[in-house]
Amino acid sequence: MNRTTQLPDRRPVRERKGAAATAASPRARTATRRRPRSQQWAAWAFLAPVTVYLALFYAYPLYRNVDLSLRNYTVRSFVQGNAPFTGLQNYRTVFDDPAFGPALMHTVVFTAVCLFFQYAIGLALAVFFNQHFRLSATLRALFLVPWLLPLIVSASTWSWMLNSDSGVVNSALHAFGIDPVNWLTSPSWSLTSVIIANIWIGVPFNLVVLHSGLQSIPRSLYEAAALDGAGAWRRFRHITFPLLRPVSAITLLLGLVYTLKVFDIIWIMTKGGPADSSTTFATWSYRLGFGNLLPAFGPGAAVGNLLVVAALVLGLVYLRVQRKQYAS
Amino acid sequence: MTSLMTAPSTHRRRRGRAGWWKTATGLLLTTVMLFPVYWMLNVSFTRDQDMRKSPPDWFPVHGTLDGYRAVLDQQLPYLATSLVIGLGTVVLTVALSAPAGYALAKLRPRGGGVIGFLFLVAQMIPGIIMAMGFYAIYLSLGLLQSVPGLIVADSTLAVPFAVLIFTAFMSGIPGELLQAAKTDGAGALRTFWYVVLPMSRNAVVTVSLFAFLWSWSDFVFASTLANGGAHEPITLGIYQYIGNNNQEWNAIMATAVVASLPATVILVLAQRYVAAGVTAGAVKD
Numbered sequence: 001m002n003r004t005t006q007l008p009d010r011r012p013v014r015e016r017k018g019a020a021a022t023a024a025s026p027r028a029r030t031a032t033r034r035r036p037r038s039q040q041w042a043a044w045a046f047l048a049p050v051t052v053y054l055a056l057f058y059a060y061p062l063y064r065n066v067d068l069s070l071r072n073y074t075v076r077s078f079v080q081g082n083a084p085f086t087g088l089q090n091y092r093t094v095f096d097d098p099a100f101g102p103a104l105m106h107t108v109v110f111t112a113v114c115l116f117f118q119y120a121i122g123l124a125l126a127v128f129f130n131q132h133f134r135l136s137a138t139l140r141a142l143f144l145v146p147w148l149l150p151l152i153v154s155a156s157t158w159s160w161m162l163n164s165d166s167g168v169v170n171s172a173l174h175a176f177g178i179d180p181v182n183w184l185t186s187p188s189w190s191l192t193s194v195i196i197a198n199i200w201i202g203v204p205f206n207l208v209v210l211h212s213g214l215q216s217i218p219r220s221l222y223e224a225a226a227l228d229g230a231g232a233w234r235r236f237r238h239i240t241f242p243l244l245r246p247v248s249a250i251t252l253l254l255g256l257v258y259t260l261k262v263f264d265i266i267w268i269m270t271k272g273g274p275a276d277s278s279t280t281f282a283t284w285s286y287r288l289g290f291g292n293l294l295p296a297f298g299p300g301a302a303v304g305n306l307l308v309v310a311a312l313v314l315g316l317v318y319l320r321v322q323r324k325q326y327a328s
Numbered sequence: 329m330t331s332l333m334t335a336p337s338t339h340r341r342r343r344g345r346a347g348w349w350k351t352a353t354g355l356l357l358t359t360v361m362l363f364p365v366y367w368m369l370n371v372s373f374t375r376d377q378d379m380r381k382s383p384p385d386w387f388p389v390h391g392t393l394d395g396y397r398a399v400l401d402q403q404l405p406y407l408a409t410s411l412v413i414g415l416g417t418v419v420l421t422v423a424l425s426a427p428a429g430y431a432l433a434k435l436r437p438r439g440g441g442v443i444g445f446l447f448l449v450a451q452m453i454p455g456i457i458m459a460m461g462f463y464a465i466y467l468s469l470g471l472l473q474s475v476p477g478l479i480v481a482d483s484t485l486a487v488p489f490a491v492l493i494f495t496a497f498m499s500g501i502p503g504e505l506l507q508a509a510k511t512d513g514a515g516a517l518r519t520f521w522y523v524v525l526p527m528s529r530n531a532v533v534t535v536s537l538f539a540f541l542w543s544w545s546d547f548v549f550a551s552t553l554a555n556g557g558a559h560e561p562i563t564l565g566i567y568q569y570i571g572n573n574n575q576e577w578n579a580i581m582a583t584a585v586v587a588s589l590p591a592t593v594i595l596v597l598a599q600r601y602v603a604a605g606v607t608a609g610a611v612k613d
Contacts, residue, residue: 135351263454
């Protein structure tokens with residue numbers, strides 16, 4: 001969503017439903033090609049609004065963004081639209097910027113650590129909630145709350161909880177005799193703080209998706225393994241984990257895409273600071289474009305485009321992974 | 329776990345006791361997970377003078393409604409703007425994506441697969457990139473700080489998801505039904521309006537819920553496209569509260585509580601749609 005906010009795409013559903021009907025036999029597919037011409041017209045009439053929309057509100061902003069990154073924009077030429085073409089100059093500026101290395105590292109660390117913990121905690125909870133006990137379904141539903149809250153709500157709540165002087169976290173640490181930590185104001189802790197908040201937001205998604213993956217594993221397998229004397233850990237290791245691999249791959253890949261573009265949480269909690277200690281590509285791009293009095297749209301767009309390229313590569317990987325799974 | 333090995337007579341009792349332990353563990357985990365939400369509520373009722381108390385009050389013993397009074401005084405316009413933008417986004421999203429889903433699922437145009445693929449890719453574009461592009465365009469069109477502009481921008485969060493949901497759902501509608509409508513002389517438009525759409529009620533609900541939630545929660549577009557305008561959504565209302573170095577955290581948290589109401593209401597009233605929306609994408613059965 002958003003954040004991790006946004007939902008996974010729906011392609012599998014469509015493929016799932018469509019796969020049974022059409023993809024199974026190539027003959028069915030050629031048959032649909034030979035639909036009457038009037039139906040082709042009708043189909044495109046129904047698709048026309050969304051196609052125009054796609055061109056106007058996805059393709060054009062993207063194009064504008066590429067254009068921004070290739071010209072030397074100032075505030076004046078941004079309004080007038082006559083900025084000189086400078087080729088890859090903006091990208092060179094970005095690469096040479098001393099902030100580039102740290103931003104890259106923070107992006108990688110943020111994404112990797114968030115993914116690992118969201119998945120691990122999500123999986124543990126999914127296995128736990130997959131057992132039948134009273135209130136299991138209700139509690140699982142409650143776990144969705146952090147994921148549904150507006151990011152600004154979660155981020156500001158965490159900001160106050162992590163406040164150095166009056167935050168409840170430091171107060172709890174104090175009770176255990178631990179010195180207060182400057183969660184948001186110390187450069188060595190700020191990245192950790194935003195990672196904690198983001199893990200909290202991402203766990204529900206992993207829990208729900210992995211839980212529904214678990215439910216498709218036949219119970220008889222577990223019963224057979226238990227009869228053979230396999231303990232809980234061995235059953236998890238040799239049944240749950242391997243059979244969950246397709247779902248895990250998709251969950252992690254979607255998580256990767258959404259974590260890479262996390263912006264709201266970091267910006268609201270730390271603004272990427274202090275001293276750039278929690279700056280990722282997403283917040284850096286925003287700060288270049290909108291965060292200063294003198295906007296640097298060109299370099300901002302250049303940083304953003306690096307993110308787009310990463311997202312596109314991941315998108316292709318996603319498609320490959322999925323195709324492989326359907327082939328198998 | 330070991331219950332299978334034990335004698336049938338002790339079986340049930342053991343399971344009952346283990347069940348209680350699991351419920352207790354589940355409750356504990358949920359409590360830990362939802363603690364920040366509780367803390368938001370607690371702070372929203374805390375008096376100003378208790379705000380920096382150390383250690384803080386774990387319960388709002390001297391509860392006050394000052395925070396909520398501040399919300400009523402200052403935040404109502406923001407909430408109204410968010411409501412309008414949210415509803416606008418829902419209408420626009422459904423109007424665009426339901427016909428598209430019908431075409432992709434049932435009419436199968438040549439080249440439809442490309443459109444589906446483009447939407448998949450579109451979902452992966454970071455919001456901040458879209459915001460920068462929109463900013464450049466809106467600046468020249470004079471649409472910055474306008475409600476329609478924000479509705480269009482917010483709808484880009486939901487339309488790809490909506491198209492895929494509608495396509496998936498409408499593929500499940502039996503072809504014979506559409507054939508029957510056709511035999512009765514209904515054209516594609518009538519079939520869509522009187523047969524397909526009413527049958528897709530569940531998909532419409534799921535799409536509407538998420539379109540509303542995402543638009544209500546949007547911060548990226550709001551802060552880039554609506555900042556400083558006459559109509560700012562609630563996310564900006566909270567953000568400016570914090571940004572003004574405001575020390576009235578009860579008011580900030582009270583606003584946060586109010587801003588969380590739609591999500592809560594939706595979770596309570598429409599839980600199964602939410603769960604369906606979350607999982608539908610990532611799971612192959």
